[in-house]
Amino acid sequence: MHIGLRDTKRSIKKGIDNLNLAKSNKIILAAIVIQAIIILTRTINLEITGAITADETRYVLDGITGRIYDNVNRPIPGILNVLLFKLFRIGSIDGFLIFFPIYQMFLGSTIIITSYKIIELFEIKERAKNLTLISLLFMPTYALMSVAFLTEQLSLVFSIIGIYFAVKYIKKQDVISSIGLAVLFVCASLVREPYMMFPLFAPIIILIMFKAKRSHFIHLLLVMMITVPFIDLRLIGLSSIDLSSIFSFSLLPDITFIKCNCYTFQHDKNFHYINNYWVESDNIFINSIRIL
DSSP states (O other): OHHHHHHHHHHHHHHHHHHHHHHHHHHHHHHHHHHHHHHHHHHHHHHHHOEEEHHHHHHHHHHHHTOOSOTTTSHHHHHHHHHHHHHTTOOSHHHHHHHHHHHHHHHHHHHHHHHHHHHHHTTOOHHHHHHHHHHHHTOHHHHHHTTSOSHHHHHHHHHHHHHHHHHHHHHHOOHHHHHHHHHHHHHHHTTOGGGGHHHHHHHHHHHHTOOSSHHHHHHHHHHHHHHGGGOOHHHHOGGGOOHHHHTOOOOGGGOOEEEESOOOEEOOOEEEEETTEEEEETTOEESSEEEO
């Protein structure tokens, strides 16, 4: 009878655990659905109005023409765009409009799931986890960047997965987490220059949890070997900050939108002067571009 009661308790506990898992899955699914609605709204708006920022236009043209933007300081987004555009055979704006929501949903879903995993590592209450996850989608900065074909979303993916490994290392001090946080922080710094702070901080995480053990020394050595070759303090630009520019309010002339009235690409060898810089368009150009 005692054994039967113990089995009953185990069954009840297992059922409760499965119920909590189902609830967490529903919250993640709800967050992904909300993210999908936001991305589809931007995609429809892009198709109807053609409103696209200058940086997005450059990334699209570079991806189509096979040109890598800044292959020295931040090579990952340019290389990734070229590879993805070739893989999906994107040679027109129509192809990009199909690729855009799929790509953004992959990045957005990765951020949502990883965020939930980080919250789980902190072992906070279920309601707090759910509120934190849902509120992420409505943060102004994230809501805007998650629907833009820019490098901010990609750098956030690398950094947030790196943060997951950092928190996991603090919990477990395992070699996989130490390598993971180092590699992903380096990748984030190769997407956006300000993320160079992450590789700088990576060894500090190891030192915070450092103990006089052989394994911890190996972890520190591995992280240093991965991060140090990619650390360039000049990219942070702390020594070149002009305080007068910080308090300058002449921001409006720098904000430019490009509107494509006709979503057709034609083959030709040409150069195009868009948004105050020349865009080399090998065998391709856009019809009817009007700068607002």
